[in-house]
Amino acid sequence: MDEVFDYIVIGAGSAGGTLAARLSESGQHKVLLLEGGASHKDLLVSMPSGWGQMINNPRYSWGHETEPELHAASRRISLPRGKRLGGSSSINGMIYIRGDRVDYDSWAEQGATGWSYEELLPYFVRTQDQQSDEEAFTKPWHGRGGPLTASNLHKPHPVSLAMVKAAIQAGMPACTDFNNGHPDGAGLFQVNLKNGQRSSVARNAIEPAMQRGNLDVRMQVLVTRIGLDGQRATTVHWKDKAGGSHSARANQEILLCAGALQSPQLLMLSGIGPAEHLREMGIEVKVDLPGVGANLQDHAIAPMSWRMKVGTPSLNQSFRGMGIGASLIKYLLTRQGAMAMPASEFAAWFSSDPSLPYNDIQLHGLPVTGDIEGYMQSGKNYRTEAFPGMTLAPYQVRPYSRGVLKLKSSKPEELASVRMNFLHDERDRKALLYGVRMASKIAQQPALVGLIETQTRPTPNLQSDEELLDWIGMYLGSGHHASGSCRMGQPHDAMTVVTPDLKVKGVQGLRVIDASVMPHLVSGNTNAASVVIGDKGADLVLGLLPPAPKQWKVSGLMAATVLSSMGAAEVV
Template sequence: MERDHFDYVVVGGGTAGCVLANRLSADGRHRVLLLEAGPRDRSPWIHLPIGYGKTMFHKTLNWGFYTEPEPNMHDRRIYWPRGRTLGGSSSINGLIYIRGQAEDYDRWAAQGNPGWSWREVLPDFIRSEHNSRGRGPAHGADGPLWCSDIGVPHPLIEAIIAGAAELGVPRTEDFNGGDQDGAGYYQLFTRNGRRCSTAVAYLRPAAGRANLRVEVNAHATGLVLDGRRAVGVRYRQGGSMREARAGREVILAAGALQSPQLLLLSGIGPAAELGRHGIGVVHDLPGVGENLQDHLQIRLMYRVAKPITTNDDLASLRGKAKIGLQWLLHRSGPLAVGINQGGLFTRVMPGAGTPDVQFHFATLSADLAGAKPHPWSGCTFSVCQLRPESRGSVTLRSADPFAAPVMRANYLATETDRRCTVEGIKFARRLAGTRALSHLLVEEYRPGAAVRDDAALLAFARASGATIFHPAGTCRMGDDPMAVVDARLQVRGVAGLRVVDCSIMPTLVSGNTSAPVVMIAEKASRMILADARDAAADRAASARLPAEDPARRPAPEAAEAIHRRGPGPGGAAPI
């Protein structure tokens, strides 16, 4: 088995992994290895914003997972696409830039995670961002990740915004400026009409660094452990098994499905689950794979009275040529903005203090996400409950590291989730019936006029609901027995190991997850480098102490305890 030695080994070259690779290698002091199971991001469909319709079911660029039969969804197995290329899901997603609500992060901090309040994470959102509008109190203009306006107004989206105003939902110009309420255009992770994934934004600028190595088609199979310390990673590449050693840390950034899978394969997780597959228990950590959350989207579709939709653009060679020229000459038009242009956040449940549903408005309709558009003018209203109560799990199918994990979303398991989903559909219908939209939306194609009462609407949700691609929470951050990582994202009870991806979220954020994952990776990189500096300072201070007085030197475990405890009342705030 071939072995290499690094300071940091990052498992997963996706949304978080590319950020970590850049930030950890930036000062040239540390050798960093980034492992990605998929290929390089060379497909043109990755970089063309509308191209995610082509990558949605791609056999190489997409893991193409399915849940187990969902008991509350007519026992359907729900398709869960996940990126399998540099940039991960940021290379194949819908490009929507949403941070979530301030209350989401304040809730994290209140659940035993110091340093994760909105006030404390906002600098990392700003640090990551290059907003096309320029710098502002809540926005950055110097970060690597471009967030751009759609630019040209669309008549259908304008009518939706006007209709929302009739229902008391105001127009907003910025869903990320501190107040999420409103209807408006989304900003997108694009630059000059091209996708700005984290592979483009973070990894490409770092590609020439001598201290950064990127290995693609490298499928991690498990951790190398020395007792309860992670010292490396095993992976398969080109038919050979290899091993990479980490002198400082192994960092799992494989996502909410595969980070817990790797922990379980390595003997870290619930003892009963490990024993079921004949895996020796290294550390009985009961929360690994639990707490799975996802946004369930319900898609209503309408026939549109005018040929102004993306369906129309794609229906003929003439239309395709027109939008192709728009992109080639001006980097604009449907090819440059994808499918979902507009959004809306509002409250539908009694007593909701902040928006509890989100809408994505697509100027396109198709029977499935990524499928061929309908042969008529159409649009889609997708609505999702923002903070589901239902919890699922990720477990092992077998001890085979190349087998997909077992995913149970457990959608619509609580009365609140069912009620909110139905109320979201009813709000969508009220919106479609406003004066501003009545001349454009001529027929409800799905669910259709025959579906009227609450029971029928819930049955429609069970029969047609699907993921909006936001699984999270399976390596939850916290300070209780079911937490997997602490507030510094270190795996509890295992040294030299962190998890940095969507799985660490205690609760799902109120919106799309790509921007929050970038923030998590930005914050984690600062913590990791700060810990390395502290360790180096401790070693230097220890080396300067007189040899004849060894008692003055703190034991390593005492120094670690002091570090974990953090500063005293007069010390600096946590990173």
């Protein structure tokens, strides 16, 4: 006989983990949370620099990759997705970024009613645990006590600080807070770190919730399908790590939170998706939803690198040879040093197109370089180079190109076929070229030029659009921000998968609550937005009112300034 729960949550990632924790808060609902990976309690997960060893390790990541990409020299691009409690929040680069206010206003304009910036800001505030007491981070658009830590870098690297100076010398404004509604200029990221360790959804939301008697968490399971009784989703079927089959029934709802690469796959395996494709796979069509797997997006990133002069501080030696041991010992004793650093320290937002209402290029920077050629040949994890180096990596935040996800077979064990179609739209290629050239311009400023020996990727002799695009094709990678494959919109839109209440169109008792519902990408890293999707999703499921905006007293010109920059909070 099937076990029975009020709610079954599939996927314990940034959205699903937040959602399950919220659903179990009152103690009134019996909740089952299913996760494909193992526990987050692991040194590589908790140690910040461990992300680089996890993203392509099958113990921590699902192993997705694209089909050969036309504008990436026909290479298959790795698409890391977390396979641990906490999902991708347990293996990501730990960057805390919300995006631009116009991202969410655009969602609402495209049919995602209720998902504007003004309506989502209270959720960003509620889910944040801001650690800084600096004035910029005590504004009403920041919050404390949520499951997602936002902290300043403990000790920024000298080269990262030089990057900030160089970007300002190149004409960018200085920016302290990239989460004020409009990221602009150059500065340092805030990160999901606390006391030198990763501070994730698993640690801050799921782990405390597991102490409640009404939340049952099952790990290392493979969900195989969602069972429908007529047009109502009623049952979840899965296999345990030994291959044993199990199922459970949901009295209230089944909540699919498996991410942009696995939520559409599971819908299709359950007979919900493009009818013709399902028939090709030998799957009985339960609901014809052509939008399932369409509208797929990701950030296409171009990692550029420079060789620094001898004696310039760099992290390369800290992650190489004997340096690895010394760095690890320092971390274990002090929670500091190279092993306590996130995936990026330096950040910049700027525009390649002045007609856009948002900055369309995000730039990451870190004082380390990897042997990319060796990585591409071996398919294993990066190894840092023997000489000191630094990396600047631009990507276009709102790509126009769209990909598609389809099944390879009806076997749940087989990962789906993914075509991201990176840079298929000429506007994406033009924007990324602008980002590459701006990164080179930053490296030529006084704050950096005295530290740099030469640019190594791309080499300085590559100047024309054609030459740079050929180089980009060889080195292009994923920003690890897959989204959009179960797009949210209005019911009359044929490509809508979920309506603004996150209910799957044409199915009762089933919602999708993760990054796959985004109509389009946000202007930056997607983790904070995914947590907000989970948090708002809980309110929608439980029928709760959204959190009230923060209130504060201001007057005159200051009020106008606050409203102009925020557009969301209530001024009294």
